[in-house]
Amino acid sequence: MLSRLITAEAKKILYLKWSRIYLLVTVLASPAFGLLLSLTTRMTTGRAFVDLLPREVLSMNLLGVDLANIMLIVFTAMSISREFSTKSIQVSLALTPTRTHLLTARLATVFGLSLVFSLITVSAAYLVSQMLLVAHQMPLLGLTDVGIARMLVGVMVMPVFYCVLTAAAAFAFWSGAGAVTFSMRPRSTGTGWAVSRGYPDMAYALHTSVRRSQLGRDEPA
Amino acid sequence: MIELRNLTKKFGQNTAVDSLSLVVRPGAVTGFLGPNGAGKSTTMKMILGLVRPTSGQVLVDGVPYSRLKDPIRKLGALVDPEAVNPNFTARQHLALMATAGGIGMERVAHLLKQTGLETAQHRRIGEFSLGMRQRLGIAAALLGDPETVILDEPFNGLDVDGIKWLRALTKGLAEQGKAVFVSSHLMSEVEAIADRVVVLAQGRLIADMTIDQLMKANLSTHVRVRSEDDRKLAAAVTKAGGAVRQSSNGTILVNSMEMEEIGKMAKELGLAIFELTSARIVGGFVRGIDRWLGGIPGTNSTKRQR
Numbered sequence: 001m002l003s004r005l006i007t008a009e010a011k012k013i014l015y016l017k018w019s020r021i022y023l024l025v026t027v028l029a030s031p032a033f034g035l036l037l038s039l040t041t042r043m044t045t046g047r048a049f050v051d052l053l054p055r056e057v058l059s060m061n062l063l064g065v066d067l068a069n070i071m072l073i074v075f076t077a078m079s080i081s082r083e084f085s086t087k088s089i090q091v092s093l094a095l096t097p098t099r100t101h102l103l104t105a106r107l108a109t110v111f112g113l114s115l116v117f118s119l120i121t122v123s124a125a126y127l128v129s130q131m132l133l134v135a136h137q138m139p140l141l142g143l144t145d146v147g148i149a150r151m152l153v154g155v156m157v158m159p160v161f162y163c164v165l166t167a168a169a170a171f172a173f174w175s176g177a178g179a180v181t182f183s184m185r186p187r188s189t190g191t192g193w194a195v196s197r198g199y200p201d202m203a204y205a206l207h208t209s210v211r212r213s214q215l216g217r218d219e220p221a
Numbered sequence: 222m223i224e225l226r227n228l229t230k231k232f233g234q235n236t237a238v239d240s241l242s243l244v245v246r247p248g249a250v251t252g253f254l255g256p257n258g259a260g261k262s263t264t265m266k267m268i269l270g271l272v273r274p275t276s277g278q279v280l281v282d283g284v285p286y287s288r289l290k291d292p293i294r295k296l297g298a299l300v301d302p303e304a305v306n307p308n309f310t311a312r313q314h315l316a317l318m319a320t321a322g323g324i325g326m327e328r329v330a331h332l333l334k335q336t337g338l339e340t341a342q343h344r345r346i347g348e349f350s351l352g353m354r355q356r357l358g359i360a361a362a363l364l365g366d367p368e369t370v371i372l373d374e375p376f377n378g379l380d381v382d383g384i385k386w387l388r389a390l391t392k393g394l395a396e397q398g399k400a401v402f403v404s405s406h407l408m409s410e411v412e413a414i415a416d417r418v419v420v421l422a423q424g425r426l427i428a429d430m431t432i433d434q435l436m437k438a439n440l441s442t443h444v445r446v447r448s449e450d451d452r453k454l455a456a457a458v459t460k461a462g463g464a465v466r467q468s469s470n471g472t473i474l475v476n477s478m479e480m481e482e483i484g485k486m487a488k489e490l491g492l493a494i495f496e497l498t499s500a501r502i503v504g505g506f507v508r509g510i511d512r513w514l515g516g517i518p519g520t521n522s523t524k525r526q527r
Contacts, residue, residue: 001323008321015313087304090271091361094298095321097270097287 005096005105006112013079013113023117026071030121031128034064038132054133054141058148061125061132062155068121069159073183074176076110076166081176107167114163122156222247222400223268223296223369228277230263230424237263239424240277245402247368250395252415252432253404260424261404262300265373269298281369293322293365299358299372307347311338311357314346315364322365332360337386351378359387369400376410388414444480447472447496448487457486472496 013019037060041049052060083089096102126141133140141148162183170179223245230238238260245251255261266272268279270286281289281296289295305314315329333342336356341349346357355378362370372391376384391414394401405411411418418435420428428435443466448454451473455465463478475483480499487494 004323005321008317011313011320012317015317016308018308082306086306087301088306090300090304091318092321093271094269094300095293095318097289097292 002101002105002108005101006108009105009109010113013109019075019079022071022075026068026075026117027120027124029071030064030068031061031124032064033067034061034125035128035132037061037063038128049132050136050138054129054139055148055151057132057138058126058129058141058151061129062122062151065118065121065125065155065159068117069162072114072117072159072163073166073180076114076163077170077176077179077183080106080167080170081174081179084174103168103171106171107164110163110167111160114160118156118159121159122152125155126152222282223371223402224280224283225264225268226278226280228264228267228279229275230260230267230272231275237424238267238274238421241421241424241426242277243419243426243429245369245400246417247400248395248398249416250391250401250403250414252411252418253402253421254406254408254411254418255404255421256406259406259421261406261421262373263424264421265298265300265371265402265404268371269296269300271300291322291365293318293324293367295365295367296369296371297362297365297367298370299355299362299375301373302351302354302358302378305346305354305357307345309346310343311346311349311353311360312342314357315360318361318364324364328364328366332363335363336360337383352380352383355379356383359390363394367399369402370394371402373404374406375403376405376407384410443499444475444478444483445472445496445498446475446483446487446494449493449495450490453490454483454487454492457490458483461486 013023037044038049038057041047041052041060049057083092092102093099096105130140143149143152166179166183169182170176173179173182225241225243228238228241229236241260241264253261253264263272267274268281268286270279279285286292286296309317312329312333315332316326318324319326319329333339336359338353338356338360341353346354349357355375359372359375362372370391375387379387391401391403395416403411403414412432415432417431418428419426420435445468446454451471455473458473458475458478459465461478461482463483464476466474466476468474480497484494484497487497
Protein backbone atom coordinates (compact mmCIF):
# COMPACT_ATOMS: atom_id res chain seq x y z
CA MET A 1 0.00 0.00 0.00
CA LEU A 2 2.67 2.49 1.09
CA SER A 3 4.96 1.60 -1.79
CA ARG A 4 2.09 2.24 -4.23
CA LEU A 5 1.45 5.62 -2.68
CA ILE A 6 5.13 6.55 -2.78
CA THR A 7 5.32 5.54 -6.45
CA ALA A 8 2.26 7.66 -7.18
CA GLU A 9 3.76 10.62 -5.32
CA ALA A 10 7.02 10.28 -7.25
CA LYS A 11 5.12 10.11 -10.54
CA LYS A 12 3.16 13.18 -9.50
CA ILE A 13 6.47 15.07 -9.39
CA LEU A 14 8.10 13.59 -12.45
CA TYR A 15 5.08 13.76 -14.77
CA LEU A 16 5.24 17.52 -14.85
CA LYS A 17 7.65 19.01 -17.34
CA TRP A 18 8.38 22.09 -15.22
CA SER A 19 9.26 19.84 -12.27
CA ARG A 20 11.77 17.89 -14.33
CA ILE A 21 13.32 21.11 -15.65
CA TYR A 22 13.42 22.69 -12.18
CA LEU A 23 15.12 19.64 -10.67
CA LEU A 24 17.61 19.45 -13.52
CA VAL A 25 18.45 23.13 -13.06
CA THR A 26 18.87 22.50 -9.31
CA VAL A 27 21.36 19.70 -9.94
CA LEU A 28 23.33 21.78 -12.43
CA ALA A 29 23.15 25.04 -10.49
CA SER A 30 24.66 23.55 -7.36
CA PRO A 31 28.19 22.74 -8.65
CA ALA A 32 28.08 25.72 -11.00
CA PHE A 33 27.47 28.07 -8.08
CA GLY A 34 30.22 26.43 -6.02
CA LEU A 35 32.62 26.67 -8.93
CA LEU A 36 31.75 30.30 -9.50
CA LEU A 37 32.47 31.14 -5.87
CA SER A 38 35.74 29.22 -5.97
CA LEU A 39 36.92 31.08 -9.03
CA THR A 40 36.08 34.51 -7.69
CA THR A 41 37.76 34.34 -4.30
CA ARG A 42 39.95 37.34 -4.97
CA MET A 43 36.83 39.40 -5.57
CA THR A 44 34.74 37.99 -2.72
CA THR A 45 37.35 37.38 -0.02
CA GLY A 46 40.36 39.33 -1.20
CA ARG A 47 42.45 36.15 -1.22
CA ALA A 48 43.84 34.24 -4.18
CA PHE A 49 42.61 30.71 -4.70
CA VAL A 50 46.02 29.25 -4.00
CA ASP A 51 46.04 31.03 -0.64
CA LEU A 52 42.99 29.08 0.50
CA LEU A 53 43.16 25.95 2.58
CA PRO A 54 41.87 22.81 0.82
CA ARG A 55 39.11 22.64 3.42
CA GLU A 56 38.09 26.19 2.54
CA VAL A 57 37.90 25.23 -1.12
CA LEU A 58 35.51 22.44 -0.20
CA SER A 59 33.38 24.64 2.04
CA MET A 60 33.14 27.17 -0.74
CA ASN A 61 31.97 24.55 -3.20
CA LEU A 62 29.51 23.23 -0.65
CA LEU A 63 27.77 26.61 -0.79
CA GLY A 64 26.34 25.29 -4.04
CA VAL A 65 24.62 22.56 -2.05
CA ASP A 66 23.06 25.25 0.07
CA LEU A 67 21.68 26.87 -3.05
CA ALA A 68 20.28 23.49 -4.12
CA ASN A 69 18.84 23.09 -0.62
CA ILE A 70 16.94 26.37 -0.87
CA MET A 71 15.72 25.47 -4.36
CA LEU A 72 14.53 22.09 -3.09
CA ILE A 73 12.74 23.66 -0.13
CA VAL A 74 10.86 25.97 -2.50
CA PHE A 75 10.12 23.07 -4.84
CA THR A 76 8.78 20.91 -2.02
CA ALA A 77 6.60 23.70 -0.68
CA MET A 78 5.24 24.50 -4.14
CA SER A 79 4.55 20.86 -5.02
CA ILE A 80 2.50 20.25 -1.91
CA SER A 81 0.75 23.60 -1.67
CA ARG A 82 -0.29 23.30 -5.32
CA GLU A 83 -2.46 20.35 -4.35
CA PHE A 84 -4.30 22.55 -1.90
CA SER A 85 -4.62 25.51 -4.26
CA THR A 86 -6.00 23.30 -7.06
CA LYS A 87 -8.10 21.32 -4.55
CA SER A 88 -6.66 18.11 -6.06
CA ILE A 89 -5.88 17.13 -2.48
CA GLN A 90 -9.51 15.97 -2.41
CA VAL A 91 -8.62 13.25 -4.90
CA SER A 92 -5.64 12.16 -2.81
CA LEU A 93 -7.65 12.14 0.40
CA ALA A 94 -10.53 10.23 -1.18
CA LEU A 95 -8.05 7.66 -2.48
CA THR A 96 -6.20 7.44 0.82
CA PRO A 97 -8.68 8.21 3.57
CA THR A 98 -6.15 7.37 6.27
CA ARG A 99 -4.37 10.68 6.60
CA THR A 100 -1.28 9.20 8.23
CA HIS A 101 -0.72 6.91 5.23
CA LEU A 102 -0.92 9.84 2.85
CA LEU A 103 1.37 12.00 4.97
CA THR A 104 3.85 9.14 5.44
CA ALA A 105 3.96 8.45 1.71
CA ARG A 106 4.47 12.11 0.95
CA LEU A 107 7.23 12.56 3.52
CA ALA A 108 8.91 9.37 2.36
CA THR A 109 8.86 10.61 -1.24
CA VAL A 110 10.32 13.96 -0.24
CA PHE A 111 12.89 12.17 1.91
CA GLY A 112 13.97 9.95 -0.98
CA LEU A 113 14.05 12.76 -3.52
CA SER A 114 16.02 15.13 -1.31
CA LEU A 115 18.43 12.35 -0.31
CA VAL A 116 19.19 11.58 -3.95
CA PHE A 117 19.69 15.27 -4.71
CA SER A 118 21.78 15.71 -1.63
CA LEU A 119 24.04 12.81 -2.60
CA ILE A 120 24.42 14.12 -6.14
CA THR A 121 25.11 17.74 -5.20
CA VAL A 122 27.47 16.97 -2.32
CA SER A 123 29.37 14.46 -4.46
CA ALA A 124 29.56 17.04 -7.24
CA ALA A 125 30.83 19.69 -4.83
CA TYR A 126 33.49 17.29 -3.53
CA LEU A 127 34.59 16.29 -7.02
CA VAL A 128 34.74 19.89 -8.23
CA SER A 129 36.82 20.78 -5.17
CA GLN A 130 39.23 17.93 -5.88
CA MET A 131 39.52 18.94 -9.52
CA LEU A 132 40.26 22.55 -8.57
CA LEU A 133 42.85 21.41 -6.05
CA VAL A 134 44.53 19.18 -8.64
CA ALA A 135 44.46 21.99 -11.19
CA HIS A 136 46.16 24.32 -8.72
CA GLN A 137 48.56 21.62 -7.54
CA MET A 138 47.25 21.85 -4.01
CA PRO A 139 46.94 18.96 -1.52
CA LEU A 140 43.82 16.85 -2.03
CA LEU A 141 41.06 16.35 0.50
CA GLY A 142 40.85 12.87 1.95
CA LEU A 143 37.56 11.28 2.92
CA THR A 144 39.40 9.58 5.76
CA ASP A 145 39.81 12.99 7.36
CA VAL A 146 37.15 12.96 10.09
CA GLY A 147 36.56 16.71 9.83
CA ILE A 148 35.99 16.50 6.06
CA ALA A 149 33.76 13.44 6.32
CA ARG A 150 31.73 15.08 9.08
CA MET A 151 31.29 18.22 7.02
CA LEU A 152 30.17 16.26 3.96
CA VAL A 153 27.70 14.15 5.95
CA GLY A 154 26.39 17.19 7.79
CA VAL A 155 25.82 19.09 4.55
CA MET A 156 24.24 15.98 3.02
CA VAL A 157 21.77 15.61 5.89
CA MET A 158 20.59 19.19 5.86
CA PRO A 159 18.62 19.26 2.56
CA VAL A 160 16.87 16.05 3.60
CA PHE A 161 15.97 17.50 6.99
CA TYR A 162 14.74 20.81 5.61
CA CYS A 163 12.76 19.30 2.76
CA VAL A 164 10.96 16.84 5.05
CA LEU A 165 10.29 19.68 7.48
CA THR A 166 8.97 21.83 4.62
CA ALA A 167 6.71 19.01 3.39
CA ALA A 168 5.25 18.51 6.84
CA ALA A 169 4.76 22.25 7.27
CA ALA A 170 3.10 22.60 3.84
CA PHE A 171 0.75 19.77 4.76
CA ALA A 172 -0.04 21.38 8.08
CA PHE A 173 -0.39 24.99 6.90
CA TRP A 174 -1.81 24.34 3.42
CA SER A 175 0.51 27.10 2.31
CA GLY A 176 3.77 27.05 0.39
CA ALA A 177 4.89 30.43 1.69
CA GLY A 178 4.08 29.40 5.26
CA ALA A 179 6.04 26.17 4.84
CA VAL A 180 9.12 27.94 3.47
CA THR A 181 9.03 30.52 6.27
CA PHE A 182 8.60 27.79 8.87
CA SER A 183 11.42 25.61 7.61
CA MET A 184 13.86 28.48 7.07
CA ARG A 185 13.54 29.66 10.67
CA PRO A 186 15.46 26.77 12.30
CA ARG A 187 18.36 27.50 9.97
CA SER A 188 19.08 30.85 11.58
CA THR A 189 18.31 29.82 15.17
CA GLY A 190 20.14 26.50 14.74
CA THR A 191 23.20 28.19 13.32
CA GLY A 192 23.45 30.54 16.30
CA TRP A 193 23.12 27.63 18.71
CA ALA A 194 25.72 25.51 16.92
CA VAL A 195 28.25 28.34 16.78
CA SER A 196 27.75 29.18 20.43
CA ARG A 197 28.27 25.53 21.39
CA GLY A 198 31.40 25.25 19.26
CA TYR A 199 30.11 22.88 16.55
CA PRO A 200 31.44 24.59 13.44
CA ASP A 201 30.60 21.81 11.02
CA MET A 202 27.04 21.70 12.20
CA ALA A 203 26.86 25.47 12.03
CA TYR A 204 28.20 25.30 8.52
CA ALA A 205 25.63 22.73 7.58
CA LEU A 206 22.82 24.69 9.17
CA HIS A 207 23.77 27.87 7.53
CA THR A 208 26.69 28.10 5.22
CA SER A 209 26.76 31.83 5.41
CA VAL A 210 28.69 31.42 8.65
CA ARG A 211 32.06 32.90 8.04
CA ARG A 212 34.47 30.37 6.67
CA SER A 213 37.30 32.08 8.50
CA GLN A 214 35.57 31.15 11.74
CA LEU A 215 35.45 27.52 10.64
CA GLY A 216 39.10 27.67 9.81
CA ARG A 217 40.03 29.08 13.21
CA ASP A 218 38.05 26.46 15.09
CA GLU A 219 39.33 23.47 13.22
CA PRO A 220 42.45 24.04 11.15
CA ALA A 221 42.97 21.78 8.17
CA MET B 222 -24.25 0.35 0.47
CA ILE B 223 -24.02 3.72 2.19
CA GLU B 224 -25.79 4.40 5.44
CA LEU B 225 -26.15 7.87 6.93
CA ARG B 226 -27.19 8.01 10.58
CA ASN B 227 -28.38 11.31 12.02
CA LEU B 228 -25.73 13.15 10.08
CA THR B 229 -25.34 16.79 11.03
CA LYS B 230 -22.85 19.38 9.87
CA LYS B 231 -22.69 22.89 11.22
CA PHE B 232 -20.48 25.69 9.95
CA GLY B 233 -20.60 28.14 12.82
CA GLN B 234 -24.22 29.08 13.32
CA ASN B 235 -25.22 27.73 9.92
CA THR B 236 -26.51 24.16 9.80
CA ALA B 237 -25.60 22.73 6.40
CA VAL B 238 -26.94 19.23 7.07
CA ASP B 239 -29.46 18.56 9.79
CA SER B 240 -29.95 15.06 11.26
CA LEU B 241 -29.90 13.35 7.89
CA SER B 242 -30.56 9.61 7.86
CA LEU B 243 -30.81 7.57 4.70
CA VAL B 244 -29.59 4.41 3.02
CA VAL B 245 -28.21 4.17 -0.52
CA ARG B 246 -28.91 0.62 -1.63
CA PRO B 247 -27.15 -1.45 -4.26
CA GLY B 248 -28.75 -2.22 -7.61
CA ALA B 249 -30.50 1.13 -7.87
CA VAL B 250 -29.88 4.73 -8.82
CA THR B 251 -30.72 7.01 -5.92
CA GLY B 252 -31.29 10.61 -6.92
CA PHE B 253 -30.25 13.26 -4.43
CA LEU B 254 -32.29 16.35 -5.09
CA GLY B 255 -32.25 19.78 -3.65
CA PRO B 256 -31.71 23.40 -4.55
CA ASN B 257 -28.24 24.93 -4.39
CA GLY B 258 -27.11 25.25 -0.81
CA ALA B 259 -29.37 22.44 0.35
CA GLY B 260 -26.41 20.47 1.70
CA LYS B 261 -25.99 17.86 -1.05
CA SER B 262 -22.29 18.41 -1.69
CA THR B 263 -21.53 18.67 2.02
CA THR B 264 -23.30 15.34 2.56
CA MET B 265 -21.28 13.73 -0.23
CA LYS B 266 -18.04 15.12 1.17
CA MET B 267 -18.95 13.72 4.57
CA ILE B 268 -19.46 10.29 3.00
CA LEU B 269 -15.92 10.50 1.61
CA GLY B 270 -14.47 11.79 4.84
CA LEU B 271 -13.51 15.11 3.23
CA VAL B 272 -15.71 16.97 5.70
CA ARG B 273 -15.95 15.90 9.32
CA PRO B 274 -19.55 15.64 10.56
CA THR B 275 -20.50 17.68 13.61
CA SER B 276 -22.45 14.65 14.77
CA GLY B 277 -23.80 11.43 13.33
CA GLN B 278 -22.15 8.71 11.34
CA VAL B 279 -21.56 7.59 7.76
CA LEU B 280 -20.98 3.94 7.05
CA VAL B 281 -19.86 2.40 3.78
CA ASP B 282 -20.52 -1.32 3.82
CA GLY B 283 -20.82 -1.13 7.59
CA VAL B 284 -17.61 0.76 8.31
CA PRO B 285 -16.54 4.41 8.16
CA TYR B 286 -14.90 5.33 4.85
CA SER B 287 -11.57 6.00 6.54
CA ARG B 288 -11.41 2.38 7.68
CA LEU B 289 -12.00 0.83 4.26
CA LYS B 290 -9.14 -1.45 3.28
CA ASP B 291 -9.30 -0.71 -0.44
CA PRO B 292 -11.48 2.41 -0.80
CA ILE B 293 -11.02 2.82 -4.54
CA ARG B 294 -12.72 -0.54 -5.13
CA LYS B 295 -15.51 0.16 -2.66
CA LEU B 296 -16.52 3.69 -3.48
CA GLY B 297 -15.82 5.90 -6.46
CA ALA B 298 -16.78 9.53 -6.41
CA LEU B 299 -17.03 12.62 -8.52
CA VAL B 300 -17.42 15.48 -6.07
CA ASP B 301 -15.81 18.44 -7.81
CA PRO B 302 -14.64 18.23 -11.44
CA GLU B 303 -12.43 21.28 -10.87
CA ALA B 304 -10.48 19.54 -8.10
CA VAL B 305 -7.67 18.36 -10.36
CA ASN B 306 -4.21 19.61 -11.15
CA PRO B 307 -4.69 21.40 -14.49
CA ASN B 308 -1.09 20.71 -15.49
CA PHE B 309 -1.58 16.95 -15.74
CA THR B 310 -3.00 15.31 -18.82
CA ALA B 311 -6.16 13.23 -18.51
CA ARG B 312 -4.12 10.05 -18.82
CA GLN B 313 -1.60 11.17 -16.20
CA HIS B 314 -4.38 12.08 -13.76
CA LEU B 315 -5.95 8.64 -14.06
CA ALA B 316 -2.56 6.91 -14.09
CA LEU B 317 -1.65 8.54 -10.76
CA MET B 318 -4.90 7.35 -9.22
CA ALA B 319 -4.41 3.89 -10.71
CA THR B 320 -0.88 3.67 -9.32
CA ALA B 321 -2.01 4.68 -5.84
CA GLY B 322 -4.93 2.26 -6.00
CA GLY B 323 -2.97 -0.66 -7.45
CA ILE B 324 -4.96 -0.71 -10.68
CA GLY B 325 -3.54 -1.65 -14.07
CA MET B 326 -3.09 0.83 -16.89
CA GLU B 327 -5.39 -1.19 -19.12
CA ARG B 328 -8.28 -0.04 -16.92
CA VAL B 329 -7.17 3.56 -17.48
CA ALA B 330 -7.16 3.02 -21.24
CA HIS B 331 -10.59 1.37 -21.07
CA LEU B 332 -12.11 4.25 -19.11
CA LEU B 333 -10.59 6.91 -21.35
CA LYS B 334 -12.32 5.16 -24.22
CA GLN B 335 -15.58 4.67 -22.33
CA THR B 336 -15.79 8.32 -21.31
CA GLY B 337 -14.94 9.59 -24.77
CA LEU B 338 -11.63 11.11 -23.71
CA GLU B 339 -9.43 8.80 -25.72
CA THR B 340 -8.49 11.43 -28.28
CA ALA B 341 -7.94 14.08 -25.59
CA GLN B 342 -6.00 11.87 -23.19
CA HIS B 343 -2.67 13.63 -23.80
CA ARG B 344 -4.09 17.14 -23.49
CA ARG B 345 -3.63 19.17 -20.32
CA ILE B 346 -6.71 19.16 -18.10
CA GLY B 347 -6.41 22.94 -17.92
CA GLU B 348 -7.51 23.04 -21.55
CA PHE B 349 -10.61 20.93 -20.88
CA SER B 350 -14.17 22.24 -20.94
CA LEU B 351 -16.40 21.61 -17.93
CA GLY B 352 -18.05 18.74 -19.78
CA MET B 353 -14.70 17.07 -20.43
CA ARG B 354 -13.71 17.54 -16.80
CA GLN B 355 -16.98 15.92 -15.78
CA ARG B 356 -16.17 12.97 -18.01
CA LEU B 357 -12.70 12.75 -16.50
CA GLY B 358 -14.20 12.88 -13.02
CA ILE B 359 -16.60 10.09 -13.92
CA ALA B 360 -13.72 8.04 -15.31
CA ALA B 361 -11.84 8.59 -12.05
CA ALA B 362 -14.90 7.55 -10.05
CA LEU B 363 -15.17 4.31 -12.02
CA LEU B 364 -11.44 3.54 -11.97
CA GLY B 365 -11.59 0.91 -9.25
CA ASP B 366 -14.82 -0.61 -10.62
CA PRO B 367 -16.32 0.28 -7.23
CA GLU B 368 -19.41 -1.20 -5.63
CA THR B 369 -20.79 2.26 -4.93
CA VAL B 370 -20.60 5.30 -7.17
CA ILE B 371 -21.26 8.86 -5.98
CA LEU B 372 -21.70 11.60 -8.57
CA ASP B 373 -22.28 15.19 -7.50
CA GLU B 374 -24.08 17.21 -10.18
CA PRO B 375 -22.58 15.09 -12.98
CA PHE B 376 -24.85 16.55 -15.66
CA ASN B 377 -23.43 20.06 -15.31
CA GLY B 378 -21.61 21.07 -18.46
CA LEU B 379 -22.49 17.96 -20.45
CA ASP B 380 -23.91 18.34 -23.94
CA VAL B 381 -27.00 16.45 -25.11
CA ASP B 382 -24.98 13.41 -26.16
CA GLY B 383 -23.13 13.51 -22.87
CA ILE B 384 -26.37 13.58 -20.92
CA LYS B 385 -27.70 10.59 -22.87
CA TRP B 386 -24.43 8.76 -22.31
CA LEU B 387 -24.46 9.47 -18.60
CA ARG B 388 -28.07 8.35 -18.25
CA ALA B 389 -27.24 5.05 -19.91
CA LEU B 390 -24.08 4.71 -17.84
CA THR B 391 -25.76 5.23 -14.47
CA LYS B 392 -28.59 2.88 -15.33
CA GLY B 393 -26.07 0.30 -16.53
CA LEU B 394 -24.11 0.57 -13.28
CA ALA B 395 -27.26 0.00 -11.26
CA GLU B 396 -28.10 -3.02 -13.42
CA GLN B 397 -24.66 -4.41 -12.56
CA GLY B 398 -25.75 -4.30 -8.93
CA LYS B 399 -23.87 -1.18 -7.93
CA ALA B 400 -25.28 1.48 -5.64
CA VAL B 401 -25.41 4.73 -7.59
CA PHE B 402 -25.97 8.03 -5.77
CA VAL B 403 -26.47 11.01 -8.07
CA SER B 404 -27.12 14.53 -6.91
CA SER B 405 -28.76 17.21 -8.97
CA HIS B 406 -30.81 20.35 -8.62
CA LEU B 407 -32.71 19.45 -11.79
CA MET B 408 -35.67 17.15 -11.32
CA SER B 409 -35.83 16.28 -15.01
CA GLU B 410 -32.35 14.77 -14.93
CA VAL B 411 -32.89 12.68 -11.85
CA GLU B 412 -36.31 11.60 -12.98
CA ALA B 413 -34.81 10.07 -16.12
CA ILE B 414 -32.40 7.80 -14.27
CA ALA B 415 -33.37 7.38 -10.64
CA ASP B 416 -35.29 4.55 -9.09
CA ARG B 417 -35.57 6.46 -5.87
CA VAL B 418 -35.14 10.06 -4.86
CA VAL B 419 -34.03 11.71 -1.70
CA VAL B 420 -34.98 15.39 -1.44
CA LEU B 421 -32.99 17.72 0.72
CA ALA B 422 -33.71 21.34 1.51
CA GLN B 423 -31.93 23.54 4.03
CA GLY B 424 -30.02 20.45 5.10
CA ARG B 425 -33.19 18.61 6.06
CA LEU B 426 -34.56 15.48 4.49
CA ILE B 427 -37.99 16.30 3.15
CA ALA B 428 -38.65 13.25 0.99
CA ASP B 429 -37.25 9.76 0.50
CA MET B 430 -39.37 7.83 -1.94
CA THR B 431 -39.55 6.23 -5.35
CA ILE B 432 -39.99 8.43 -8.40
CA ASP B 433 -43.63 7.34 -8.74
CA GLN B 434 -44.34 8.15 -5.13
CA LEU B 435 -42.72 11.53 -5.58
CA MET B 436 -44.87 12.37 -8.56
CA LYS B 437 -47.97 11.34 -6.72
CA ALA B 438 -46.88 13.39 -3.74
CA ASN B 439 -46.87 16.23 -6.23
CA LEU B 440 -43.62 17.58 -5.16
CA SER B 441 -42.38 18.31 -8.57
CA THR B 442 -44.97 18.01 -11.27
CA HIS B 443 -47.71 20.14 -12.57
CA VAL B 444 -49.83 19.91 -15.66
CA ARG B 445 -49.90 22.86 -17.99
CA VAL B 446 -53.30 23.33 -19.64
CA ARG B 447 -54.63 25.69 -22.26
CA SER B 448 -58.22 25.15 -23.28
CA GLU B 449 -61.16 26.78 -25.00
CA ASP B 450 -62.34 28.11 -21.61
CA ASP B 451 -59.65 27.99 -18.95
CA ARG B 452 -61.86 29.58 -16.30
CA LYS B 453 -64.54 26.91 -16.65
CA LEU B 454 -62.00 24.11 -16.65
CA ALA B 455 -60.17 25.59 -13.63
CA ALA B 456 -63.37 25.66 -11.65
CA ALA B 457 -64.08 22.02 -12.46
CA VAL B 458 -60.54 20.97 -11.62
CA THR B 459 -60.65 22.82 -8.29
CA LYS B 460 -63.97 21.18 -7.47
CA ALA B 461 -62.39 17.78 -8.18
CA GLY B 462 -59.54 18.48 -5.71
CA GLY B 463 -56.87 19.86 -8.02
CA ALA B 464 -54.79 22.92 -7.16
CA VAL B 465 -54.94 25.50 -9.94
CA ARG B 466 -52.65 28.44 -10.58
CA GLN B 467 -52.51 30.92 -13.40
CA SER B 468 -49.19 30.95 -15.20
CA SER B 469 -47.56 34.07 -16.61
CA ASN B 470 -48.09 33.02 -20.23
CA GLY B 471 -51.84 32.64 -19.94
CA THR B 472 -52.06 28.89 -19.35
CA ILE B 473 -53.22 27.28 -16.12
CA LEU B 474 -51.03 25.03 -14.02
CA VAL B 475 -52.67 22.13 -12.19
CA ASN B 476 -51.18 20.25 -9.28
CA SER B 477 -52.48 17.15 -7.54
CA MET B 478 -54.16 15.78 -10.62
CA GLU B 479 -53.05 13.49 -13.43
CA MET B 480 -52.95 14.68 -17.01
CA GLU B 481 -55.43 11.96 -18.08
CA GLU B 482 -57.97 13.08 -15.50
CA ILE B 483 -57.80 16.69 -16.70
CA GLY B 484 -58.20 15.56 -20.30
CA LYS B 485 -61.28 13.52 -19.47
CA MET B 486 -62.73 16.40 -17.47
CA ALA B 487 -62.29 18.78 -20.42
CA LYS B 488 -63.97 16.24 -22.68
CA GLU B 489 -66.92 15.96 -20.29
CA LEU B 490 -67.23 19.75 -20.25
CA GLY B 491 -67.06 19.80 -24.02
CA LEU B 492 -63.97 22.00 -24.07
CA ALA B 493 -61.33 21.88 -26.75
CA ILE B 494 -57.82 21.40 -25.39
CA PHE B 495 -55.02 23.38 -27.03
CA GLU B 496 -52.24 22.32 -24.68
CA LEU B 497 -51.95 19.60 -22.08
CA THR B 498 -48.44 18.88 -20.90
CA SER B 499 -46.89 17.44 -17.80
CA ALA B 500 -44.13 19.79 -16.71
CA ARG B 501 -41.57 18.34 -14.39
CA ILE B 502 -39.08 21.13 -14.24
CA VAL B 503 -36.88 22.75 -11.73
CA GLY B 504 -39.38 25.51 -11.13
CA GLY B 505 -42.03 23.02 -10.10
CA PHE B 506 -39.53 21.15 -8.00
CA VAL B 507 -38.41 24.23 -6.14
CA ARG B 508 -41.98 25.43 -5.68
CA GLY B 509 -42.76 22.00 -4.29
CA ILE B 510 -39.96 22.32 -1.77
CA ASP B 511 -40.96 25.90 -1.02
CA ARG B 512 -44.44 24.68 -0.19
CA TRP B 513 -43.04 21.99 2.09
CA LEU B 514 -40.87 24.40 3.97
CA GLY B 515 -43.01 27.48 3.73
CA GLY B 516 -40.42 29.21 1.58
CA ILE B 517 -36.64 29.08 1.61
CA PRO B 518 -35.09 32.45 2.22
CA GLY B 519 -32.13 33.15 0.01
CA THR B 520 -32.57 30.11 -2.22
CA ASN B 521 -31.01 30.67 -5.61
CA SER B 522 -32.21 27.60 -7.39
CA THR B 523 -31.84 28.72 -10.93
CA LYS B 524 -28.27 29.89 -10.64
CA ARG B 525 -26.67 26.76 -11.99
CA GLN B 526 -29.17 25.83 -14.64
CA ARG B 527 -27.65 25.06 -17.98
